[in-house]
Amino acid sequence: MALRNSNTKTVGGSKRSAVEILLAENVDNLGQRGEIVRVKPGYARNYLLPYGLATVATEENKKNVELHKQRLKEVEKKQVQLFKERADAISKYSVTLEANANDDGHLYGSIVAPDIAKALTSAGFDVTADHVKLEGPLKELGMYTVKIELHSQVNTEVKVWVVPAAS
Template sequence: MKVILLERLEGWGGLGDVVTVKDGFARNFLLPRQKALRANNANLKVFDAQRAEIEARNAKTKEAAGKAGEKLDGTSYILIRQAGESGQLYGSVSGRDVSDAISAEGGKIERSMVAMDKPIKTIGLHEVKVRLHPEVTVTVSINVARSQDEAERQARGENVISSQFEEERVAAEEAAADLLEGGAGQIEGDYSRE
């Protein structure tokens, strides 16, 4: 189906472009959300007559998104999740979780604005892109941790997984040294066979 784009769509084109898209994409996404018009003679005339108004409205929403993006860009959010010893989450952090965390802190975004290729499945610091407008994208930092203390350590730049294994290794070495020092396992006497 040929449509006239009413806003810039990544991978498709800019405002006013006539593009061919799949029928389902046009009927189920573009047309109901007023992102495009069917490309026929009547709609082309309507678009040409209202082009200045559509461009002004698009510029206004872009400016509003830019102002909101200045407040949001570079901010950090902490998500506490359960994870195994290796740092693998028992679940995952999805776009919905990120949008809920940002909204809880006072940001106004929708789940569809969070651009994640795949869910987050490990603890650590993760950069996530948020598309406030087709032409305005900001990056936020998501700190996924098992506890608030661990989140603070990660924020300082510490790798909590490797430090946890290092702490366990040092504790095991100390325990082994204590055993040897205390004489555990050493029995005095002559046990030679005659």
């Protein structure tokens, strides 16, 4: 006769029932980490639990997940505030880039997002090429307003001056 450890949670139920589990990892076509989902007992017992993809959704686990979500929201709020401060500083700055151009003002090359990001980084702003949202490469001399997306909730603009290179 096998003895069952009293601390071990099992998933039971009939073939028609569903059980609540807490996802420990993202599972395709089921949910994201931290979500509580309902699945058939066999799926939970034979796949999700043994592979560590989920755990039984006890009241204690549900409370811990809610506390964790609240902490994540607080951290996100602080990050958004920092991004807003950085966006405000970037909007007050203008970038000047030199490029070789012909007499009509057409560039021999082009200015692209990494060029703008590099100029902003050298000025002390933490900006990557992914943050710079250009509709296309800049191919002429002039002043451009370029969108910078630091976060999904934080956008700003920077003035980019493309001037002829000094010979």
